[in-house]
Amino acid sequence: MTEPLQINGVEIDATFAEAFDMKATRMILTAADRQWIDAAANEMTGFGTSVIACGIEIAVEQTLAADQTPDGREGVSILAFAVSSKEMEKQLVRRAGQCVLTCPTTALYAGIAETDPKSDKRIPIGKALRYFGDGHQISKQIDGRRFWRIPVMDGEFVCDHDVARVDGIGGGNLILFADSLEAATLASRAAVDAMRPIPGMITPFPGGITRSGSKVGSKYPALFASTNHRFCPSLRAMNRESMLRENESVGMEIVIDGLTEADIAAAMRAGILAACEAKTRGCLLRVTAGNYGGKLGRHHFHLAEVVR
Amino acid sequence: MSGWTLELRCDIHSFVDASPIRLSSFANMSIHQVNKLPLSAADGTYPVGELFKVSKTSHHETLRMFGDLRSFRGIASEHSRGTFFVDGNVGDYAGSRFCAGDVWISGSAGDYLAAPLGADRSGMSGGRLVVGGSVGHHAGRRMRRGEIVIEGSAGDFLGAHLVAGTIVVGGQVGGQLGYAMRRGTLIVPVLPTVEKQRFSAAIEYESAFFSLLYQQRRLHPGGGHGPSEGFVACTRTRELLRRIAVDGFQSVRGDFSVGGQGELIVPIDRSQQAND
Numbered sequence: 001m002t003e004p005l006q007i008n009g010v011e012i013d014a015t016f017a018e019a020f021d022m023k024a025t026r027m028i029l030t031a032a033d034r035q036w037i038d039a040a041a042n043e044m045t046g047f048g049t050s051v052i053a054c055g056i057e058i059a060v061e062q063t064l065a066a067d068q069t070p071d072g073r074e075g076v077s078i079l080a081f082a083v084s085s086k087e088m089e090k091q092l093v094r095r096a097g098q099c100v101l102t103c104p105t106t107a108l109y110a111g112i113a114e115t116d117p118k119s120d121k122r123i124p125i126g127k128a129l130r131y132f133g134d135g136h137q138i139s140k141q142i143d144g145r146r147f148w149r150i151p152v153m154d155g156e157f158v159c160d161h162d163v164a165r166v167d168g169i170g171g172g173n174l175i176l177f178a179d180s181l182e183a184a185t186l187a188s189r190a191a192v193d194a195m196r197p198i199p200g201m202i203t204p205f206p207g208g209i210t211r212s213g214s215k216v217g218s219k220y221p222a223l224f225a226s227t228n229h230r231f232c233p234s235l236r237a238m239n240r241e242s243m244l245r246e247n248e249s250v251g252m253e254i255v256i257d258g259l260t261e262a263d264i265a266a267a268m269r270a271g272i273l274a275a276c277e278a279k280t281r282g283c284l285l286r287v288t289a290g291n292y293g294g295k296l297g298r299h300h301f302h303l304a305e306v307v308r
Numbered sequence: 309m310s311g312w313t314l315e316l317r318c319d320i321h322s323f324v325d326a327s328p329i330r331l332s333s334f335a336n337m338s339i340h341q342v343n344k345l346p347l348s349a350a351d352g353t354y355p356v357g358e359l360f361k362v363s364k365t366s367h368h369e370t371l372r373m374f375g376d377l378r379s380f381r382g383i384a385s386e387h388s389r390g391t392f393f394v395d396g397n398v399g400d401y402a403g404s405r406f407c408a409g410d411v412w413i414s415g416s417a418g419d420y421l422a423a424p425l426g427a428d429r430s431g432m433s434g435g436r437l438v439v440g441g442s443v444g445h446h447a448g449r450r451m452r453r454g455e456i457v458i459e460g461s462a463g464d465f466l467g468a469h470l471v472a473g474t475i476v477v478g479g480q481v482g483g484q485l486g487y488a489m490r491r492g493t494l495i496v497p498v499l500p501t502v503e504k505q506r507f508s509a510a511i512e513y514e515s516a517f518f519s520l521l522y523q524q525r526r527l528h529p530g531g532g533h534g535p536s537e538g539f540v541a542c543t544r545t546r547e548l549l550r551r552i553a554v555d556g557f558q559s560v561r562g563d564f565s566v567g568g569q570g571e572l573i574v575p576i577d578r579s580q581q582a583n584d
Contacts, residue, residue: 032514142520158520
């Protein structure tokens with residue numbers, strides 16, 4: 001029998017994270033200063049933790065310097081993932097209209113590089129928002145790319161006509177078990193901090209971390225997801241299916257959505273290594289991952305392989 | 309090979325209709341056929357081969373003309389794909405009914421640049437036309453879409469009856485700028501004198517668009533690759549866009565006489581403001 005993989009005394013389960021195909025896109029948000037950027041980005045990505053009830057998983061991907069944005073102002077890139085193009089369109093048009101157009105000095109651009117020929121899978125931005133201009137909106141093409149200038153009270157809101165939609169992957173994950181709340185928090189935060197610089201992926205939950213790991217289905221027919229009782233310490237004593245081991249009293253999960261398998265694997269690797277190296281005084285006990293036996297998604301990230 | 313080069317062989321003193329010289333027409337023609345293609349002139353008809361030395365090149369979807377072509381009217385007419393280079397001056401009606409692709413003229417152009425021909429109501433409807441020198445009167449007349457970049461000066465009635473699109477002029481402009489324009493953008497270095505009944509007073513406001521325009525404008529042909537790089541330097545127009553992006557701009561709206569809401573954009577002169 002082979003010894004279980006350990007990193008810095010933390011056991012790495014011989015299991016895999018199961019992820020599935022999603023629709024994805026990237027947008028670039030700029031504004032006159034960092035305060036407006038953060039205000040608009042926080043609004044746009046708010047209530048975007050899980051497709052289970054938010055309709056979309058959305059978060060800031062990277063902070064961008066002035067020379068990394070289309071209009072030469074500082075900004076952020078935002079990644080969004082949804083289960084269908086229809087839901088993606090519904091969510092992004094609403095969020096762009098209510099959270100970015102409304103915020104002074106902002107502009108919103110497509111962040112997915114165009115292919116040649118241009119992809120016909122598009123999510124509207126200005127195409128839908130231009131009508132707010134009430135006939136005073138101006139369309140402009142720059143090198144074949146169409147933008148809209150919509151008059152607003154501080155000048156103009158500028159945005160791309162639309163943005164390409166691409167295939168993405170949702171549901172990459174890590175679950176960290178510790179013997180204290182403090183240790184789980186420190187390890188999880190270290191993992192998320194290590195993932196953050198990696199482009200092409202987001203961790204959409206609050207602070208990048210969630211405590212409400214779920215399973216498919218429920219005893220209540222109306223719910224299609226419910227708490228994963230196997231990982232809840234409060235249920236361990238009365239639950240034969242519990243997957244918690246001795247001393248494992250707190251679990252936290254990091255869900256990762258990415259544009260490619262490589263992006264998610266890189267994030268998982270960085271996260272595992274950072275969590276195991278975090279100064280938790282030996283109280284982080286185990287790293288595992290959530291899966292559905294391979295029945296739900298076609299992307300399987302084996303922990304031993306991603307850290308190899 | 310889908311590229312063509314036409315080098316002017318001789319001086320010609322009568323006006324020649326150059327509109328049959330088109331990439332789209334040449335696509336399915338041999339050199340022999342192109343040489344035989346007739347061009348109408350005031351004093352008769354000339355085959356292309358008599359006026360030009362014609363050769364094929366390996367540059368994809370590119371037509372290059374060399375020589376002083378001031379006697380040639382309608383160069384790059386109905387250009388609809390690829391890149392059309394002219395190394396020299398061109399006559400009237402260059403780029404007429406131009407709808408897609410790029411046209412680069414290193415020298416100057418005559419009157420009615422990208423304007424409609426005859427009774428046509430629609431001018432240029434897409435693509436980009438760059439002129440390294442100056443242009444005559446009525447440039448961009450009835451333009452509907454696309455952009456015109458003029459490094460030098462422009463004559464009277466620039467952008468008259470403009471419907472949409474963008475025209476940038478690095479040098480001076482003549483009178484009746486934007487006459488009867490409905491929409492579209494004219495970007496010029498100095499605030500022109502305009503009739504108060506037709507145009508608004510100059511106002512200042514903020515827009516990320518002109519920073520975007522400056523950052524994204526690809527003022528070199530073919531993405532900077534291949535033999536066309538640096539064909540027209542666009543130094544003055546690029547500096548004009550930079551000033552607008554950095555220092556801000558003033559906007560004049562009109563032409564109200566036709567219910568238009570086009571815009572004339574000029575940079576704010578910060579040095580003048582400091583002196584004031």
